[in-house]
Amino acid sequence: MDMTVSFAGLTLDNPIMTASGTFGYGVEYMRFGDLERLGALVVKGLSLAPRRGNPMPRIAETPAGMLNAIGLQNIGAREFVEKRLPSLPWSRTPVIANLYACAAEEFGDLAAYLAEQPGVAALEVNISCPNVSEGGILFGQDPRLAARVTEAVKRRAGAKPVMVKLTPNVTDIADMARAVQDAGADALSLINTLSGMAVDARTRRPRLANVIGGLSGPAIKPVALRCVWQVCRAVSIPVIGIGGIASAEDVLEFILVGATAVQVGTANFIRPDLAFRLVDELPALCAALGVDSWDTYRGSLKA
Amino acid sequence: MFANACQDVTVRRLTRLGAGGAQGDFFELALDFPGAGDTAWARWRPGQFVMIRPESFGLDPLMGRPFSIARADEEHGVCVCFQVVGRGTAKLAALEPGDRVAMWGPLGNAFAARPGAPTLLLAGGIGIAPFLEYVKRHSSAADLRLVFGHRPPLDCYPFAEMAALAACEAHRETCPEDLHAFIALLGEVIPQYCPDGLILACGPLPFLRTVGRLAGEAGGRAQLSLENRMACGIGACLGCVTEHKEHGPLSVCARGPVFWSDEITL
Structure with missing residues (x-):
């Protein structure tokens, strides 16, 4: 079967991408697989200036998952473009830059800088961040703010596709999806982490210095499937499924509920070659299950 | 052929160290050596670490263990x-020869x-592990001394083997006075x-802090091997950072685990 998927002007050899924050800047994984075999690379969230991130501890293991409060530590967009991007196989495999800012204008400036780089194929906008100019409410939890960020990025992104990454920490994710679509997004990716906590009954301390963190891993897959299913029914733009994907069968499940492609996230920590293994395993599973084209399988859930 | 640094290997043996029970459960786990043809493994050096994740973990516990x-x-x-200190090490202790492990x-x-x-090795508890090979490789070439602090009995650690090769002394702590x-x-x-010798330390954080402080007070510094909680082990997740005085938060897994005591804030 032809594994190729196309969306928002991008063509991927296969539907397996890596999720931002779980794949470093790509270069960290070169010892574990040939990056050119992946459908696309989504690299660690970038801000205009480097960020130090949160105090330690930043991670805690939970049942079939993990909580993190890394705090978007990153080297900054310029350092990524000058020092990391040249090592990536961007001419063969789309490199998608994930971007993060605390104000709509800053999102626009960042989008303009990244979009003009030949090695950046598309932008993914992280709207799960506090809006400092509006009292810290998360952009991604208010349809009006999410739309404003989407417009700000879209206006400055030139011809580069813009994908907006949705948080599940909302009352109605379909509402958010529609607002972002109407604001001009070319695609959606979901879900980001679920807000969560872990505490120690003995020491009476939170397990994360930040107290609250984001839950990811196989534990959140049912929530992610539900969100992707609801969003796919609410919008017409392509949806990229994320959340707990750790096997080729998980990939098919997300495509079955309507996703065009997927991102492998926390499973990259289960073993660093996992995304590459899924690329290898997917064709055989499709053959075994009688899946012969993405167009007929996508969204074919008998519900 | 691409040389993947993550491999599926099998358990050769799991050997209990010490008597177990109330003293704690200690083990030495031996996995297949990926082969002399694997240049990375042919060139490994003491202080480096490995991520281990048995197939028996399934999806829980999720992460490998360093x-x-x-x-x-x-x-x-x-x-x-x-x-054995938690869920992960408890599952490692249940491994049997032939079991599959991602490494x-x-x-x-x-x-x-x-x-x-002159080289001083300072080990606290299970932090003695990286010094086993260090002593083997460098005992003839260097003036080596190992000082080992521990609570459980000495036979819970690979100490005897090292004592045969270099000047090793063990100090057991059974009460606060110890x-x-x-x-x-x-x-x-x-x-x-200090300042001309080489001081290397591995062990619990309070022990490393003490070593770093004492070396600094004596006008020297020490190399400390940190063991922050890790998810990926390869510098991707940024979950294990330590504060470097010049470079800010650095991944312990990728930029360490060994740091000079005067360059970090513990």
């Missing part, structure tokens, strides 16, 4: 020493080695290696 490499060669396999490494930097320089005496001993020994 361990100092105690030794790694064709004869012994890749060996790590561990104490990625060797990872991180390594301890310095300065042939000819700890004070051990810290006092460190206070006497460390200045003898």
Whole structure:
């Protein structure tokens, strides 16, 4: 079967991408697989200036998952473009830059800088961040703010596709999806982490210095499937499924509920070659299950 | 052919160290050596570590576990020493020969080695593991001394093997007075290696802080091997950072695990 998927002007050899924050800047994984075999690379969230991130501890293991409060530590967009991007196989495999800012204008400036780089194929906008100019409410939890960020990025992104990454920490994710679509997004990716906590009954301390963190891993897959299913029914733009994907069968499940492609996230920590293994395993599973084209399988859930 | 640094290997043996029970459960785990043809494994150095994730973890516990490499060669396999302290190590303790394990490494930097320089190795508890091979490789070339502090009985650790090769002394802590005496001993020994000797330490965080402080007070510094909680082990997740005075938060897994005590804030 032809594994190729196309969306928002991008063509991927296969539907397996890596999720931002779980794949470093790509270069960290070169010892574990040939990056050119992946459908696309989504690299660690970038801000205009480097960020130090949160105090330690930043991670805690939970049942079939993990909580993190890394705090978007990153080297900054310029350092990524000058020092990391040249090592990536961007001419063969789309490199998608994930971007993060605390104000709509800053999102626009960042989008303009990244979009003009030949090695950046598309932008993914992280709207799960506090809006400092509006009292810290998360952009991604208010349809009006999410739309404003989407417009700000879209206006400055030139011809580069813009994908907006949705948080599940909302009352109605379909509402958010529609607002972002109407604001001009070319695609959606979901879900980001679920807000969560872990505490120690003995020491009476939170397990994360930040107290609250984001839950990811196989534990959140049912929530992610539900969100992707609801969003796919609410919008017409392509949806990229994320959340707990750790096997080729998980990939098919997300495509079955309507996703065009997927991102492998926390499973990259289960073993660093996992995304590459899924690329290898997917064709055989499709053959075994009688899946012969993405167009007929996508969204074919008998519900 | 692409050389994937993550490999599926099988358990060669799991050996209990010590009597177990109330003293704690200690083991040495030996995995298949990926082969002399694997240049990364042929070149590994003491202080480096390996991520281990048995197939029996399934999806829970989720993450692999990092361990100092105690030794790694064709004869012994890749060996790590561990104490059962939680869900992950409990599952490691249940492994049997032939079980499949994902292993990625060797990872991180390594301890310095300065042939000819007086070298002091300071180990706390299971932190003795990386010094097993260090003593083997450098005992003839260097003036080596190992000071080992521990609570469970000495046979829970691979100490006897090291004592046969270099000047090794063990100090057991059974009461708070023992700890004070051990810290006092460190206070006497460390200045003898400052500023010209080489001081290497691995063990619990309070122990490393003490070593770093004492070395600094004596006008020297020490190399400390940190063991922050890790998810990926390869510098991707940024979950294990330590505060570097010049470079800010650095991944312990990728930029360490060994750091100079005067360059970080513990």
